[in-house]
Amino acid sequence: MHIFFSEGDIRCFLGDRLAKQAFEYLRRHSYLHSKRRIKLDYWLLRDGVARQVFLKVIDHAGHGKKSLLQTANELNVAMPAKTIMDEYKSRMNEAYEQMPEEFVSYAMGDLVLYDLFQARLRQQNHCREVLGINERDKPAMSSGRFVSDLFSEFLAGQCPISDELIEHLSI
Secondary structure (H helix, E strand, O other): OOOOOOOOHHHHHOOOOHHHHHHHHHHHOOOOOOOOOOOEEEEEOOOOEEEEEEEOOOOOOOOOOOOOHHHHHHHOOOOOOOOHHHHOOOHHHHHHHOOHHHHHHHHHHHHHHHHHHHHHHHHHHHHHHHHHHOOOOOOOOHHHHHHHHHHHHHHHOOOOOOHHHHHHOOO
Protein backbone atom coordinates (compact mmCIF):
# COMPACT_ATOMS: atom_id res chain seq x y z
CA MET A 1 0.00 0.00 0.00
CA HIS A 2 1.55 3.30 -1.08
CA ILE A 3 -0.01 6.21 0.78
CA PHE A 4 0.98 9.55 2.14
CA PHE A 5 0.59 8.54 5.79
CA SER A 6 -2.46 9.91 7.51
CA GLU A 7 -4.92 8.16 9.75
CA GLY A 8 -7.83 9.14 7.54
CA ASP A 9 -6.22 7.58 4.47
CA ILE A 10 -5.56 4.31 6.27
CA ARG A 11 -9.09 4.27 7.73
CA CYS A 12 -10.52 4.73 4.27
CA PHE A 13 -8.34 1.98 2.80
CA LEU A 14 -8.73 -0.64 5.55
CA GLY A 15 -12.04 0.29 7.09
CA ASP A 16 -12.58 1.32 10.69
CA ARG A 17 -12.09 -2.06 12.41
CA LEU A 18 -8.79 -3.02 10.74
CA ALA A 19 -7.43 0.54 10.84
CA LYS A 20 -8.13 0.70 14.58
CA GLN A 21 -6.23 -2.55 15.04
CA ALA A 22 -3.27 -1.27 13.00
CA PHE A 23 -3.11 2.07 14.87
CA GLU A 24 -3.33 0.37 18.25
CA TYR A 25 -0.36 -1.79 17.26
CA LEU A 26 1.65 1.20 16.01
CA ARG A 27 0.93 3.21 19.16
CA ARG A 28 1.60 0.29 21.49
CA HIS A 29 4.99 -0.30 19.88
CA SER A 30 5.79 3.41 19.44
CA TYR A 31 6.20 3.07 15.68
CA LEU A 32 5.24 5.79 13.26
CA HIS A 33 6.53 3.54 10.53
CA SER A 34 7.09 -0.03 11.51
CA LYS A 35 9.91 -2.18 10.24
CA ARG A 36 7.72 -5.14 11.13
CA ARG A 37 4.58 -6.35 9.49
CA ILE A 38 1.40 -5.80 11.47
CA LYS A 39 -0.73 -8.93 11.70
CA LEU A 40 -4.33 -7.93 11.01
CA ASP A 41 -7.37 -9.88 12.11
CA TYR A 42 -8.38 -10.42 8.49
CA TRP A 43 -8.07 -13.44 6.23
CA LEU A 44 -8.32 -13.85 2.47
CA LEU A 45 -9.34 -17.10 0.86
CA ARG A 46 -7.17 -17.68 -2.21
CA ASP A 47 -6.96 -20.96 -4.13
CA GLY A 48 -8.74 -22.70 -1.26
CA VAL A 49 -6.12 -21.55 1.25
CA ALA A 50 -6.86 -19.02 4.00
CA ARG A 51 -4.12 -16.40 4.18
CA GLN A 52 -3.79 -13.85 6.95
CA VAL A 53 -3.39 -10.22 5.89
CA PHE A 54 -0.39 -8.23 7.12
CA LEU A 55 0.23 -4.50 6.89
CA LYS A 56 3.61 -2.85 6.66
CA VAL A 57 3.66 0.93 6.97
CA ILE A 58 6.45 2.52 4.93
CA ASP A 59 7.18 6.20 5.31
CA HIS A 60 7.42 7.79 1.87
CA ALA A 61 7.99 11.19 3.44
CA GLY A 62 11.76 11.10 3.01
CA HIS A 63 11.44 14.48 1.39
CA GLY A 64 11.55 16.11 4.82
CA LYS A 65 9.18 18.90 5.75
CA LYS A 66 8.24 19.77 2.17
CA SER A 67 4.70 19.25 1.04
CA LEU A 68 3.81 16.37 -1.23
CA LEU A 69 3.12 18.92 -3.99
CA GLN A 70 6.58 20.51 -3.63
CA THR A 71 8.18 17.08 -3.77
CA ALA A 72 6.19 16.12 -6.87
CA ASN A 73 7.20 19.38 -8.57
CA GLU A 74 10.89 18.80 -7.75
CA LEU A 75 10.73 15.31 -9.25
CA ASN A 76 8.68 16.46 -12.29
CA VAL A 77 5.72 14.27 -11.37
CA ALA A 78 2.24 15.53 -12.25
CA MET A 79 0.18 15.89 -9.09
CA PRO A 80 -3.61 16.17 -8.98
CA ALA A 81 -5.08 19.18 -7.18
CA LYS A 82 -5.46 18.37 -3.50
CA THR A 83 -6.84 21.60 -2.08
CA ILE A 84 -10.36 20.30 -1.39
CA MET A 85 -9.36 19.16 2.13
CA ASP A 86 -7.10 22.06 3.13
CA GLU A 87 -9.40 23.18 5.93
CA TYR A 88 -9.49 19.63 7.30
CA LYS A 89 -5.72 18.95 7.37
CA SER A 90 -5.61 18.60 11.16
CA ARG A 91 -8.90 16.70 11.41
CA MET A 92 -9.13 14.29 8.51
CA ASN A 93 -11.36 11.94 10.50
CA GLU A 94 -14.09 14.60 10.41
CA ALA A 95 -13.72 14.94 6.65
CA TYR A 96 -13.96 11.16 6.28
CA GLU A 97 -17.19 11.07 8.28
CA GLN A 98 -18.83 14.26 6.95
CA MET A 99 -17.83 14.18 3.26
CA PRO A 100 -16.88 10.61 2.34
CA GLU A 101 -17.04 11.10 -1.46
CA GLU A 102 -14.80 14.17 -1.40
CA PHE A 103 -12.49 12.44 1.04
CA VAL A 104 -12.10 9.42 -1.24
CA SER A 105 -11.39 11.71 -4.20
CA TYR A 106 -8.77 13.53 -2.14
CA ALA A 107 -7.21 10.27 -0.93
CA MET A 108 -7.00 8.94 -4.50
CA GLY A 109 -4.58 11.78 -5.22
CA ASP A 110 -2.09 9.96 -3.01
CA LEU A 111 -1.76 7.31 -5.69
CA VAL A 112 0.89 9.65 -7.08
CA LEU A 113 3.20 8.22 -4.40
CA TYR A 114 4.06 5.26 -6.60
CA ASP A 115 5.05 7.70 -9.35
CA LEU A 116 7.18 9.63 -6.83
CA PHE A 117 8.79 6.37 -5.70
CA GLN A 118 9.69 5.56 -9.33
CA ALA A 119 10.89 9.13 -10.03
CA ARG A 120 13.12 9.08 -6.93
CA LEU A 121 14.52 5.72 -8.05
CA ARG A 122 15.28 7.04 -11.57
CA GLN A 123 16.92 10.18 -10.13
CA GLN A 124 19.10 8.21 -7.71
CA ASN A 125 20.03 5.59 -10.30
CA HIS A 126 21.05 8.36 -12.70
CA CYS A 127 23.48 9.65 -10.04
CA ARG A 128 24.76 6.11 -9.54
CA GLU A 129 25.27 5.68 -13.29
CA VAL A 130 27.26 8.94 -13.52
CA LEU A 131 29.53 7.75 -10.68
CA GLY A 132 29.86 4.22 -12.06
CA ILE A 133 27.95 2.62 -9.18
CA ASN A 134 25.50 -0.25 -9.62
CA GLU A 135 21.84 0.68 -9.82
CA ARG A 136 19.36 -0.38 -7.16
CA ASP A 137 15.79 -1.58 -7.46
CA LYS A 138 14.48 0.64 -4.68
CA PRO A 139 15.47 4.16 -3.68
CA ALA A 140 16.81 5.43 -0.39
CA MET A 141 13.78 7.09 1.21
CA SER A 142 15.58 10.17 2.47
CA SER A 143 18.17 12.47 0.95
CA GLY A 144 20.53 11.88 3.87
CA ARG A 145 20.35 8.10 3.46
CA PHE A 146 20.93 8.43 -0.28
CA VAL A 147 24.00 10.65 0.11
CA SER A 148 25.40 8.33 2.80
CA ASP A 149 24.86 5.21 0.65
CA LEU A 150 26.20 6.92 -2.46
CA PHE A 151 29.36 8.09 -0.68
CA SER A 152 29.98 4.68 0.91
CA GLU A 153 29.50 2.81 -2.36
CA PHE A 154 31.61 5.29 -4.34
CA LEU A 155 34.40 5.13 -1.77
CA ALA A 156 34.27 1.32 -1.73
CA GLY A 157 34.60 1.33 -5.53
CA GLN A 158 37.54 3.78 -5.50
CA CYS A 159 39.39 2.26 -2.55
CA PRO A 160 38.54 -1.43 -2.46
CA ILE A 161 39.59 -3.31 0.65
CA SER A 162 40.57 -6.95 0.29
CA ASP A 163 38.78 -9.67 2.22
CA GLU A 164 42.10 -10.60 3.86
CA LEU A 165 42.53 -7.07 5.23
CA ILE A 166 38.96 -6.99 6.54
CA GLU A 167 39.52 -10.36 8.20
CA HIS A 168 42.84 -9.16 9.67
CA LEU A 169 41.31 -5.90 11.02
CA SER A 170 38.36 -7.59 12.68
CA ILE A 171 40.40 -9.64 15.12
